[in-house]
Amino acid sequence: MKILFVHQNFPGQFPHLAPALQRRGHEVLALTTETNNRPSPVPVIRYRSPEPVEMSSRLTFMYAEVAERGLRAARAARQLRDEKGYVPDVIVGHSGWGETLFLKEIWPEARLLIYAEMMYRTTGLDTDFDPEFRRPDFDSRILTTARSAHLIQSMVQADAALAPTEFQAATFQPELRAKITVCHDGIDTTRVCPNPAARLAIPGTDLVFAPGDEVLSFVSRSLEPYRGYHILMRALPDVLSARPKAHVVIVGAEGQSYGGAPKDGVSWKQKFLEEQGDRIDPTRVHFLGRVPYETFLSLLQVSRCHAYLTYPFVLSWSLLEAMAAGCMIVASDTAPVREVIRDGENGWLVDFFDIPGWSRALTEALAAPEQFAPLRAAARQAIVEGYDLHSLCLPRLIDFVETAGR
Structure with a gap:
């Protein structure tokens, strides 16, 4: 044809x-x-x-x-x-x-x-x-x-x-x-998979992360409310306080892909950074902007915990890729996510708006990675069996x- x-x-x-x-x-x-x-x-x-x-x-x-x-x-x-x-x-x-x-x-x-x-x-x-x-x-x-x-x-x-x-x-x-x-x-589960040899270098620093390091990852095309960026930023201060050796790596552009821009003319990224002020340690929270696919993949492979939030909206490829990479997923309890994440079986679901709940869940996932090995394996298996x-x-x-x- x-x-x-x-x-x-x-x-x-x-x-x-x-x-x-x-x-x-x-x-x-x-x-x-x-x-x-x-x-x-x-x-x-x-x-x-x-x-x-x-x-x-x-x-x-x-x-x-x-x-x-x-x-x-x-x-x-x-x-x-x-x-x-x-x-x-x-x-x-x-x-x-x-x-x-x-x-x-x-x-x-x-x-x-x-x-x-x-x-x-x-x-x-x-x-x-x-x-x-x-x-x-x-x-x-x-x-x-x-x-x-x-x-x-x-x-x-x-x-x-x-x-x-x-x-x-x-x-x-x-x-x-x-x-x-x-x-x-x-999802190409042959390419997107756990990799113990993965490394992620943070530009402008001497930091190089490997699997097992205390890394919290967050990925969105743009850093905006549709993908829960504001909820993450409000949850982070308590996470950083409870886990003093943790680092947060955030991937996403500064503009918006969905919804409107802030009324005051600044980006959503800057708006919620300013809202948290000195409660966000810039030496531990790393904004990479948009990155090449291989960098994105390396981030998933070194991540100890991956946070994903979304409105009831189009489901991001990045969630399925994070699952295929064997991440411990903490995700919003919203309809598109419930199609792939079963709470307590292949990830955790948290009410989108429950900021203390997000802080607790992210802190616990970072604190005891060995405890969540079965959930990580189940997350990957769900993608291999249903989305390969x-x-x-x-x-x-x-x-x-x-x-x-x-």
């Missing part, structure tokens, strides 16, 4: 699937934005990046923005059809940025398979979860509802859809949920595309 992947940040969720389909003899091509400089495992066609959208109404801004991107992608698709005679049998695209919105107008005969990451809702998910930051006013509910328009349109157009977790699939309305197959992108890339997820994803695409 001719298979076209569409993703503004390709390969995105498809770094293994696209080349695997190519190896099976399919003709695989990717459509992505001209500003995407990530290496691609398959040939790429680029569309012009959309111009910034200027709208006076916040209500219509989101749809206008994604529709403009969809238009640019559709124009590139039309050129590909008219000048090269290219007609895909299957289109596999992420619905989040609007790129798939108009592709059926170019190739009505193609099967459209959508990566359905999550549906926005006004209640019961991320938007009304955290009382410290939620805005339960009428306007914010209307804006949240409006943000779902392009996702619903994409799902209605799709012949089939894919979601990585049951929690994420369940955010879609029942009539749309029926189109969704649940299969995670997969090569033995489970990739074969299922290939079957999804080859079956739903016919």
